[in-house]
Amino acid sequence: MTVLFFLLVGFIPMTGNAPELVHGAAPEMSDYASGIPVITYHQITHHESAYSATPAKLRDDLQRLYDAGFFLILPDDIENGLSRIPFDRRPIMITFDDGWEDNFRYIDMTGGEQYIDPDCAVAIVNTFIEEHPDFGRGVVFFISWDKVPFGIQTEEKLNAVLDMGHCIGNHSADHLAFTKIPPSRYWEQVIPALNSFQRKLGLRASEINVFAYPGGRIPRGVNAESTMASMEHQGRPAVIQGYLVDGAVSSFKRIYESELGEYRISRIDMALYSVPRLLNWSNIMVESNARPSLHDDLPWRP
Numbered sequence: 001m002t003v004l005f006f007l008l009v010g011f012i013p014m015t016g017n018a019p020e021l022v023h024g025a026a027p028e029m030s031d032y033a034s035g036i037p038v039i040t041y042h043q044i045t046h047h048e049s050a051y052s053a054t055p056a057k058l059r060d061d062l063q064r065l066y067d068a069g070f071f072l073i074l075p076d077d078i079e080n081g082l083s084r085i086p087f088d089r090r091p092i093m094i095t096f097d098d099g100w101e102d103n104f105r106y107i108d109m110t111g112g113e114q115y116i117d118p119d120c121a122v123a124i125v126n127t128f129i130e131e132h133p134d135f136g137r138g139v140v141f142f143i144s145w146d147k148v149p150f151g152i153q154t155e156e157k158l159n160a161v162l163d164m165g166h167c168i169g170n171h172s173a174d175h176l177a178f179t180k181i182p183p184s185r186y187w188e189q190v191i192p193a194l195n196s197f198q199r200k201l202g203l204r205a206s207e208i209n210v211f212a213y214p215g216g217r218i219p220r221g222v223n224a225e226s227t228m229a230s231m232e233h234q235g236r237p238a239v240i241q242g243y244l245v246d247g248a249v250s251s252f253k254r255i256y257e258s259e260l261g262e263y264r265i266s267r268i269d270m271a272l273y274s275v276p277r278l279l280n281w282s283n284i285m286v287e288s289n290a291r292p293s294l295h296d297d298l299p300w301r302p
């Protein structure tokens, strides 16, 4: 399967680096389908705003992505060459930025009992994954420490997110835009955040090694990526992947073509894009001989 994958991708002509795109601009297009869409949400609320989506929209997006044959991947799948993705599926990563309380909220019952608000992001995702176990295993919550992550009960919620099979990413200590501070000060935003994770998660915090840049961008030409790659936390690389918000879809090759390609992984803000628009883009990864319907038999099954 892995060999087949690399054969298919390897022989399709590749284009060079695409320019970064501003919010709302047309996506990076290319003549091959090898992109890995990474989408991001912020708040999930009933009040629509420039940076939020409603619970109904999130549920609808999940259904549309599932119906279109997507399979949820996590950052370690990118490290593993996407080898875990079923033959007939295409990868997508879903991320939530900032750690808003509406991403993980408990509702208090009389008598001291608590249950998870069914309209918060993690409950919506968990319910959908339970009902569609072939959709993949989880999503990424990028947490910043400029406010109390997930509102209250941070320690309990961070641990629960990992127990549920989701991934936690670093979104900085103070949420300062990385275009506004020099690379020499990046560590002030990366390392203290990892220390904060460690206070809540103990040894489990060593799993946190992907970073979403506050403000969604890093400057070019100032060694921003190599600065990120050089940071260590307790003997381990502090950051092995960096995520932008640039409205683009990174191609598999663009992520891997240089040692530092993984520090510039594109993401699409879903407050600005819709899944139907995303599905019209030609560069999202799809097998040329994908089954027309997910309910058809696998092609090699005797």
Ligand SMILES: [Zn+2]
Residues within 6 Å of the ligand: 097, 098, 144, 171, 175, 214, 215
């Ligand atoms: Zn943010």
